[in-house]
Amino acid sequence: MFQTIYTKLQPFKFRLTVFGLLCGSSLLSVVLFRVRTILSGSDDYTFLVWNLFLAWIPLGMAYAASSFAKKRRYLFITMPLAVIPWLLFFPNSPYILTDLQHLSHLRPNIPVWFDMLLINWFAWTGILLGVFSLFLMQDIVRNAFGRIAGWLFVITVGLLSGLGIYIGRFLRWNSWDILFHPLERLRDFLYYATHPSLQSIIFISVFSSFFIFIYITLYAFGLLFQEQTHHVPQEIK
Numbered sequence: 001m002f003q004t005i006y007t008k009l010q011p012f013k014f015r016l017t018v019f020g021l022l023c024g025s026s027l028l029s030v031v032l033f034r035v036r037t038i039l040s041g042s043d044d045y046t047f048l049v050w051n052l053f054l055a056w057i058p059l060g061m062a063y064a065a066s067s068f069a070k071k072r073r074y075l076f077i078t079m080p081l082a083v084i085p086w087l088l089f090f091p092n093s094p095y096i097l098t099d100l101q102h103l104s105h106l107r108p109n110i111p112v113w114f115d116m117l118l119i120n121w122f123a124w125t126g127i128l129l130g131v132f133s134l135f136l137m138q139d140i141v142r143n144a145f146g147r148i149a150g151w152l153f154v155i156t157v158g159l160l161s162g163l164g165i166y167i168g169r170f171l172r173w174n175s176w177d178i179l180f181h182p183l184e185r186l187r188d189f190l191y192y193a194t195h196p197s198l199q200s201i202i203f204i205s206v207f208s209s210f211f212i213f214i215y216i217t218l219y220a221f222g223l224l225f226q227e228q229t230h231h232v233p234q235e236i237k
Helices: 002-040 046-069 072-089 092-104 112-145 147-170 182-194 198-230
Strands: none
Touching (some): 002 112, 046 072, 046 092, 046 112, 092 112, 092 147
């Protein structure tokens, strides 16, 4: 029985390993938050836990989309239904990185290095959740439309995530605002799109480039690992 389960899971061992690491990182993030609440007697950073929860949503959607994509005859129906809600929630993953701005508000009862480590742990967990989620979606697009389409998808998502994070951090919109206030948000978006500020242009450009750089770097590390695996000397295997 266990041998059968192991054989079935073998093709997905790396994905399952990454998933397990992300679960462990999320758990440790929450533990660090809990330690902080005990030491300080306050719940200043409760929003980090909520933001981390939101960062998991696109990964769940990406897994669902990956499962539906195996049925290729329904691909052109299921993909738009999967990509649109995934794209709405995707910026929540790298968004946590902007929570580093809260370090400017010093708390006298907690050393700043602890808060720095706490926020960074949450932030990098969120970014890695986003990277893994985007990898799953890129894999779907690449299999359906080719490698170039897959990378165009990555660049487009990177730019849109920078836009989404700017909207969330500076305009204070939420992902579900599009569902509950679609016309109002569309009107506001058209106004800001036609009247961009220098701050919005710089932030979206820099943050999008930063996230795309992180994604390509981690993707390259994965290819490097594959390359080394395929070139292991025969006597070592």
